[in-house]
Amino acid sequence: MRLAILAHEKFPDRAKTAVGLLRYTDHEVVAVLDRDHAGDRVRDHIEDVQDAPVVAGIDDVPDIDAFVVGIAPIGGGFDETWRDDVTGALERGAEVWSGLHYHLADDEAFAALADEHDTRLWDVRDPPEDLTVAEGVARDLDATVVTTVGSDCSTGKMTATCELVEAARERGWSAGVVPTGQTGIMxxxxxxxxxxxxxxxxxxxxxxxxxxxxxxxxxxFVEGQGAITHPAYSAVTCGILHGSMPDALVYCHEAGREAVHGYESFSLPDVGAHASLYENLAEPVSPTSVVAGSLNTSKLSEEDARKAVDEFGEALDEPATDAVRFGCEEILDAL
Structure with a gap:
């Protein structure tokens, strides 16, 4: 499929869905919409991903099969400045994929356009109605379960999960992703x-x-969400931790981050103590341990990145790497 991704005013640093798709999707990305960087190309801002032009709006997008809302602001609301772009995509007959808490299918105007042009609105954050409580059987499964956890949101848990699965398959391991968030699901x-x-x-x-x-x-490999100390999202993190009953944890952090994103009055805890907190919280349900760490060093030079990874590993007292920059061998060896 040919995709266009909306990332207005957030690309690339605050558009993790857009960046995740650019890095891992098997589909072809033909344009990224960001009015602040129109005229650039993706690789002017981020390397090692699909390249595509950055354009101002839907009128500048070539033929597409699907249009993706590639950003999810805190609270998951819909920004009305995006309406013309979504409308234009539907009028072309393109599918529209959204990871917002605001469901596009519940928007009368969008629903009418999708019906008129015989296309699909895919609200990724729309779980089935037949979910129920856990039975406590994950620890008895005949598979090794590895869950990514971290110090905060947007520290690289989804990225580390995808990188680990790719690296494991290159080793010949039988490995799969368990997607728990909108980007992983897409x-x-x-x-x-x-x-x-x-x-x-x-x-x-x-x-x-x-x-x-x-x-x-x-x-x-279970894609983690949030952090157990996050002032807003800790319940999600705890649910994933206890539901997955993992055999091992991989701890993810962003180099230099000291406060919770969007809640800067809350400082991040020491990573070593935080990793132990995950282990202590898991223990009564299904004992596990942090076996390695993945550090996002994308904002650092090569030299500073290697130093930061070494310091991160010392703080965790476990092997560490930047899964994107330096590969996953240390983590796979630990597993």
């Missing part, structure tokens, strides 16, 4: 949006996905 084409489930059913939703895939893969 990349993989399946999954459950854990931050949209009823609280009682969060662990059960994760467990369901693991049970569905356990016979297919020897290693299942």
């Amino acid at each position: 990349i993989e084409g399946w999954g459950l949006p854990i931050d949209r489930t009823i609280s009682d059913f969060t662990a059960g939703a994760v467990e369901r996905m693991l049970v569905e895939r356990a016979e297919e893969y020897d290693y299942l």
Whole structure:
């Protein structure tokens, strides 16, 4: 499929869905919409991903099969300045994919256009209605379960998960992704949006996905969300931790980040103490341990990145790497 991705005023640093698709999707990205950087190309801002022109709006986009809302602001609301772009995509007959909490299918104007042009509105954060509580069986599955956790939102958990699966497959391992967020679901084409489930059913939703895939893969890498100390999203993180009952944890952090994004009055804890907190929280349900770390060093020079990774590993007292920049061998060896 040919995709265009909306990332107005957020590309690339605050458009993790857009960047995730550019890096991992099997589809062809033909344009990124960002009115602040129109006229640039993707690789003017980020390397090692698909390249595409950055354009101001839908009128500058070539033929596409799908249009993706590639940003998700805090709270997941819809910005009315995006309406013309979504409308234009629907009028072309393109599918529209959205990871917002605001469901486009509930918008009367969008729903009417999708019906008129016989196309699909895919609200990725729309879980099935038959979810239920966990049965506590994930720890008994015949697969090694690895869950990514971290110090905050947007620290590289989804990225580390995808990189680990790719690297594991290169080693010949039977490995699969368990997507729990909108970006992972769009990349993989399946999954459950854990931050949209009823609280009682969060662990059960994760467990369901693991049970569905356990016979297919020897290693299942669960995409983490949020952080257990996040002032807004800790419930999601705890649900994934207890629902996945992982055999191992990979701890993710962004170099230089000292406060919770969007909640800067909350300082991030020491990474070593924080990693131990994950282990302590998991232990009564299913004991596990942090076996390695992945540090996002994208804002650092090569020399500073290697130093930061070394310091991060010392703080965790475990092997560490930047999964994108330096590969995943240390993590796979630890597993």
